[in-house]
Amino acid sequence: MGDKAHTHPGAAGRARAADRPASVRNVVLVGPSGSGKTTLVEALALTAGAVNRAGRVEDGGCVSDYDEIEHRQQRSVQLSLVPLEWDGIKINVLDTPGYADFVGELRAGLRAADAALFVVSAADGVDGSTRVVWEECAAVGMPRAIVITHLEAARADFEEMTRSCAEAFGADDPDAVLPLYLPLHGPRTPDGHAPVTGLIGLLSQKLFDYSAGEREESEPGPEQLPLIAQARDRLIEGIIAESEDETLMDRYLGGAPVDVRTLVQDLERAVARGVFFPVLAAAPAADGARRGLGTVELLDLVARGFPTPLERAAPRVTTPDGTPRTLRGCDPGESLVAEVVKTSSDPYVGRVSLVRVFSGTLRADQTVHVSGHGMADRGHEDHDVDERVGALSTPFGKRQHPVPHVIAGDLACVAKLSRAETGDTLSAKDDPLLIEAWEMPDPLLPLAIEAHGKPDEDKLSQGLARLVAEDPTMRLEQNQDTHQVVLWCLGEAHADVALERLRGRYGVRVDVVPHRVALRETFGTKAAGRGRHVKQSGGHGQFAICEIEVEPLPGGSGVEFVDKVVGGAVPRQFVPSVEKGVRAQAAKGVAAGHPLIDVRITLLDGKAHSVDSSDAAFQTAGALALREAAADTRIDVLEPVAEVGVLVGDAYVGAVMSDLSGRRGRVLGTERTAGGRTLVRAEVPEIEIGRYAVDLRSLSHGTARFERRYARHEPMPAQVAGKVREEARGGA
Structure with a gap:
């Protein structure tokens, strides 16, 4: 790979390269913030001739990270598509954010891609979150390769980093994670550092020197051959081990020479099948250089070793009513099936949808059927409508290059799909289909907001609706108990971006307020109360007296009302009035303003007046009786308790259990799972885990995740309940 000349036709060539699925490659870049993904994309674009030496797009603008929020925050916050052309192949490079808060953008990239390129910094190594994504890719058999960046760092060591990658990613077979090239070092500097100036091809046994700003090929010297031999032998054995030709290993071990072209072909097949994971190195071009180190080799690998869309299994689809259907494959001539993998808003053209076409051909001005999964719990309505497709384009930086159609296997942007949201399916209007939903992380950090x-x-309602339409990892809640508008986010950075988009993109200013959990109250012991509502102010007066008894019930019982009046002390027509009054008061609370639950309220006696008694009077008397009963007993404040499951690496189990205990949690047990992880199950008061999404990430170095669900309400400890009551009085 990488041993021939290349041409760079630019934007027009990129459009022509996608005439058939076999000429398309979709690759997603995966790696943590600071690993160099965006810099690598710029270097690839420069080598492919898509940008000039200043790193600018041909018609102005940067290739990636062009969003204003990204400029201000100095990090990627959204998925970017950068299409390149290399040797007649269109390469759709999907650059993803590395920060954990934007994992939804990463999942969108994985959904749209057919292969993944893991970017590892030689200065920082492999982090835990990157290992988790690698395992997810392995579970679905996605082809992967590794590129090591930041070779210029003082402590960078390519050989050591390659071994670390084999340990981290090659748990089942370390010999499947091997370098295709070795670094070529230049003369040592006065501080003892020998910079990487080129690469040594292990299969071709050629030197590729980038030190002069161009890629120059030469033969290795005698002193370099021993360095190559050992690594080359191991690479050949690794390739042959994954070869589909079962006789090749026997011939190789028997001393028969193996043709390099055969090795390259077997390597390409093994990479495309997702059973061999080559390691490469890359660095941005130096000032004045036309190519970055290793970028030619990397583009060659993607173009020749990564699979075409034809090799990807078709997604599972159903009709909108749930009837299973089978796609025939990635064929531009078949019925249309495409998916919206990202939604954004443009101030000039409105909503823009990034779409991956799996089958058929999407054309401008075509009417398509839009099917949505709903996700009502996240503020996304279900929909099943026809829409007219607007203009189609290929993005590059801030610019959009118009295209007449998009074939199966390719990606493009669609303008003015007003109803389509991320995760929705576009299909033929006479044959509507729905692609199986992709897994999205549950947002677990609450952000309570109010209009400024x-x-x-x-403008708030419309702004929030557009915000969650763009981001399926965000959940919008209108809490009926606390009367708060809550945006559930993945982390603090995610929340910051949401607020900035509301303000900058939709012109909505909001204030962040403390998030409240839905507390409840109940009676600690049995109590009695008398409600007397007697008024005379001319004309008809008001007269109602009732006596009640209140007793606590087991959790989950709600409010039970029992009528035990005898002798007509409370006329039959007014008994429902008493019930209505006590239930209204129970909903308001009797101590700290939280709804009263899990009690039985029994109406025992009362008095009425033939003229002055009324429905309103007995409602008021019922409420007064309940308040009097509450004044004579202990009122417990109930807090919601969540069942929490934390999936964490074994190294952090002790720290996680200790932290949960410190949050008044009860650890229920642990369960070992695959991959050296443990599932910790616990019950924790919800008031204690408002920021758990942030704290757990810090505690586990980004490797743990958790889920939660409501279990029940139970009494708060007296000291905590006292603080709640003080806060309620202060707020009043």
């Missing part, structure tokens, strides 16, 4: 002023109140 009256003008913002009018």
